[in-house]
Amino acid sequence: MRFSKMLLPTLKEDPSDADVISQKLMMRSGMIRKVAAGIYNLLPLGARVIAKVEGIVRAEMNAAGAQEVVMPVVVPSELWKESGRWEAYGKELLRVKDRHDREFCLAPTHEEVITDMVRGAVRSYKELPLNLYQIQTKFRDEIRPRFGLMRGREFTMKDAYSFHATDECAAREYKNMFDTYSRIFERCGLEFRAVEADTGSIGGAFSHEFMVMADTGEDAIAFCNACSYAANVERAGIRATAPAARDSCVEKNIERVSTPGKKSVEEVSGFIKTSPKNLIKTLIYDTDKGVIAALVAGNFDINEMKLKRALGAERVRLATDETVTKTTGAPTGFAGPMGLKCRIAADYSVRQIVNGITGANAADAHLTNVNPARDFKAEYFDIRAVVNGDGCPRCANGTLAIRRGIEVGHIFKLGAKYSEAMKATFLDPAGKVRPFIMGCYGIGIGRTAAASIEQNHDEFGIIWPRPLAPFDCEVLPVNVKDAGTMKAAEALYAALKDGGLEVLMDDRDDRAGVKFKDADLIGIPVRVTIGERNLKQGLVEIKKRRGGEVTLVRVDDAAGEVRKALEG
RNA sequence: CGGGGCGUAGCGCAGCCUGGCAGCGCGCCUGCUUUGGGAGCAGGAUGUCGGAGGUUCGAAUCCUCUCGCCCCGACCA
CATH class of the missing domain: 3.40.50.800 (Anticodon-binding domain)
Known part of the structure; x- marks a missing residue:
């Protein structure tokens, strides 16, 4: 290709609305141009890079035994109503009507469509397993698109769905895809890690995210320095520690202290002249299981994802000031576990506290010398956010470090969630009707290209690894x-x-x-x-x-x- | 959705407070010189000042509404 003939409009200056390196360099090198928020044109240079990523993905998926299909971008609402996600998915699902006033959506993902396709075409266990994939445009009406191709509303994704007669078979395919993804990202020249992930609203049994290590990543990942444990901080566990040995004579008597206007951990610990780790932070949450109090040592934070799982709740949200007042009898900032009527979930860090400080459930007052075992009852869980240096939950000696990453791939074992909801069944060897066991496996194509730039650039521009180079x-x-x-x-x-x-x-x-x-x-x-x-x-x-x-x-x-x- | 900010030439920005000819740098076009790390000189083109309405003799500038975009937060297969 001759430069003089190519549409390759490079920019000398950074565009004003770009805020991560990959977006700046993609704009400056003439790969992309913005059309609307989170929606981009790919210019020739960008299209070439995307084609390279797709080529690698396609080759590896085919080699892994998957078959390419193409599904529509515009999908009738009926399918989404069958799975229950028409209601559940929320505003990210862009809904449109055709001229006959029929409802459709722009597909943000294709579980429904593929399940419908397979239930109409597969009858017998003899036709299984199947792994079908496509490389297709998706649309998610993100609240806040940003970072160029990294978090657009319209984006191209490779999504694969597998169908199995048995759990064992699905597990084998999960492993197969795990290995395939590792090969794909290796071939792309990326430094990445597969980490244990939360399954989110797509549901399912277990899941791994493939994370490209980059400081600009939107996800935080905890790594063990001794074993292979790596997990999204949304789910990362902490090594359980035994409760501190207690000597009843060091447990002093509770005293009430006046703390006018001192609400935050910093304010209270500064005022009382103690370390934040002696505070028992009490947060009131509104959940679908009712109002609950979550306790954590003052130097840590609650991880709401972990809290949600510990409670078995669908929804967890910090309570409004109004609810806090109603629950504790005090304004926000003075809550404590003693005397609370609601369910109390405490982090293990609270168990270690001796002669701690809590809110008094009364305005402008705190209690000192509170001792968990002696003074209140709580259910104990691992519900705090991981911090650098925490003990690894998987091995005896390792400690966790937190680094940032960009999620470029995600694999799920789905089970029968969609096949059951949509009555997608086959006949097993015994002639019995069973729902398909499913897996699903995604790769963000544009995001992979963007992640590569985040990892491979210098002050002068992009440094493409050869497999992705235009x-x-x-x-x-x-x-x-x-x-x-x-x-x-x-x-x-x-x-x-x-x-x-x-x-x-x-x-x-x-x-x-x-x-x-x-x-x-x-x-x-x-x-x-x-x-x-x-x-x-x-x-x-x-x-x-x-x-x-x-x-x-x-x-x-x-x-x-x-x-x-x-x-x- | 809450908070903040920005829309002026292809790109990056000034001008707005305090109303009075539409500006700067880069890019673009022409010519000459130059030719190993974003050249020099000379000449030139380019704007519904995001849109609508209002105030005013006069609006990029003040007021109202509206659209778009960005940032922080909440949200997120």
């Missing part, structure tokens, strides 16, 4: 008006293309500096610079984008040297 190499004649330069450039361009490489030739009549800057921005792995000075010696310059290593080689050897550089 071109393998770039030929850069310094002065296109020099006949000798152009003769060598054209010859090399042709030779590289004939050798099966994807080549970009910057044949623009521009200054060298402009072309070098653009080359660095666009980030093609290998660049061949052809300049008059070197050419007089019969030499051209090969530069690797990553590392910036420069070598001078003979013109005649250039094609072979490019190939070597690409491999190295």
Whole structure:
């Protein structure tokens, strides 16, 4: 491809509305342009990169035995009503009506459609298992789209769904997909980890997220430094510790202290001159199981996802000031477990506290020398947020560290949630009607490309790993008006293309500096610079984008040297 | 949805407070010079000042409404 013919509008300055590196660089390198909030055009360069990601995904999915299908973007509401998600999904589901006033939605995911497809086509266990995938546009009307392709409303996703006669078979496919995903992200040149994840509203038995490590990631992940444990902090556990040994004589008597206007942990601990870890923080939650009080040591935070699971609740939300007052008899900021009528869920960290401080359930007052076992009853769970240095729940000695990641893939074992709801069944060997056991497996295509940029860039621009690079190499004649330069450039361009490489030739009549800057921005792995000075010696310059290593080689050897550089 | 901010040339921005010819840098077009890291000189084109209404002799500027976009929060297969 010749630069002069390509729609490749690079930008010298950062666009004002971009706030992560990948978005800035995608805009600046002319890969994408915004059409509306969370909706983008892919320009030729961007389309090429996306095609590379899709190519890798497609090849690995096919190799893993999955079959490609294509499902519609516009889906009738009936299917979603069958699964119950027409009501459950909320405003993210963009609903539209056709000219006959029939209801449709833009599909944010395709469990319903695929389940419908398979129930209409598969009758017998003999036709199982099946793994069907598509690479398709999805639409989710996100409350707040951001970060370019990383969190758009319209985005392309590879989604696969597997159907099985038995749990064991579904588990095997889960493993198969786990391995396939690992291969896919390895081939994309990404530093990633598979982590245990929360299954969220899609439901299901267990699940892993594939996380690309990046400081700009929207998810936090806890890693063990000793074993292979890694989990989204939404679900990451903490090693259970035995209750502190207690000596009743150190347990002092409760005293009530006046703490006018001191509500937060910082204010109270500062006022009483003690450490936050001696405070028993009491938060009142409104849940579908009623109002509950959640307790945690003052130096930690409650993890609402873990609280939700501990309670077996569907919905957990911090109570309004009004509910707090009604429950505790005091304004927000003075709640404590003693004398509370509601259910009390306490984190294990509370059990360790000796002579702690709590709210007095009265305005402007706290209690000191409160001792959990002696002074109130609570159910104990692991419900606090993990922090750096916590003990690993899986091994004896490891500690957890928290890093950020971008979720690029997610695999679920779904079970029969959708097949039961939608009566998708087959006949087993005994002639018995059974619902399909299902799995589902997603990869964000654009997000994978964005994640690659987050991981591979420098101050000058993108540094594509070869598998995702829009071109393998770039030929850069310094002065296109020099006949000798152009003769060598054209010859090399042709030779590289004939050798099966994807080549970009910057044949623009521009200054060298402009072309070098653009080359660095666009980030093609290998660049061949052809300049008059070197050419007089019969030499051209090969530069690797990553590392910036420069070598001078003979013109005649250039094609072979490019190939070597690409491999190295 | 709550809080904050921004819409002025293709891009990045100033001008608005205190109303009076529509500006700057980059990019774009023409010519000459230049040609290994975002060139120099000279000339040139480009705007419903997001939209509608109002106040005023006069509105980018003040007022009202509206649309879009961004940030923080809540939310999230």
